Amino acid sequence: MNDKIRHILSQITVLEDELRTSLQEQEGRLRYQIEGKRVEFEHVVKDAHVKLKRGLFAWFLTVRPQNYLTAPIIYGMAVPLASIDLFVSFYQLTCFPVYGIARARRADYIVFDHQHLAYLNVIEKFHCLYCSYATGVLAYAREVTARTEQYFCPIKHARKILSAHRRYAYFLDYGEADDFHVRLEEFRKLLAQELECSAAPENDSN
Secondary structure, X not given: OOHHHHHHHHHHHHHHHHHHHHHHHHHHHOOEEEEOOEEEEOHHHHHHHHHHOOOHHHHHHHOOHHXXXXXXXXXXXXXXXXXXXXXXXXXXXXXXXXXXXXXXXXXXOOOOOHHXXXXXXXXXXXXXXXHHHHHHHHHHHHHXXXXXXXXXXXXXXXXXXXXXXXXXXXXXXXXXXXXXXXXXXXXXXXXXXXXXXXXXXHHXXX
């Protein structure tokens, strides 16, 4: 990886931090705060949300017919999604300690908080919870796979791929064969450092 690419990647990191800060500021303007696992809005905002909620009868009247037809297919995906969740969790629980890789924290990817939105009726909340679970499981599985790829094969593809995981940009270029095995060990050392960092707070609290 040349200096120009390193510079661009560092700029991306800075921009991502700025974006995260801006999003947090926007959340503050929406006047809610997180208390434990609950999200609490100011009373004025919450009252306005309640008034915007669509009743079940009105909601059923506005649902498109094709949505009813495809609902069994959509919710039928719950079984494979739950299987992915289970097997990915089992895989990293058993294999990552052997490889010296920090486990991805499932709760960082699978987040349920839409049920606190008063402008959603009970069915809309259920839809949101399902979508949150589905996207969360896939993001969680992707991060576990990305860490595995970094351990075994941190090499980019010859062709451009869309929406690569966050570790991909730092992988070796396709065909970059010089000292491959030495550099592979460097990637593994980085994973080991992540493991040490994730374990540090636990050690400090003892």
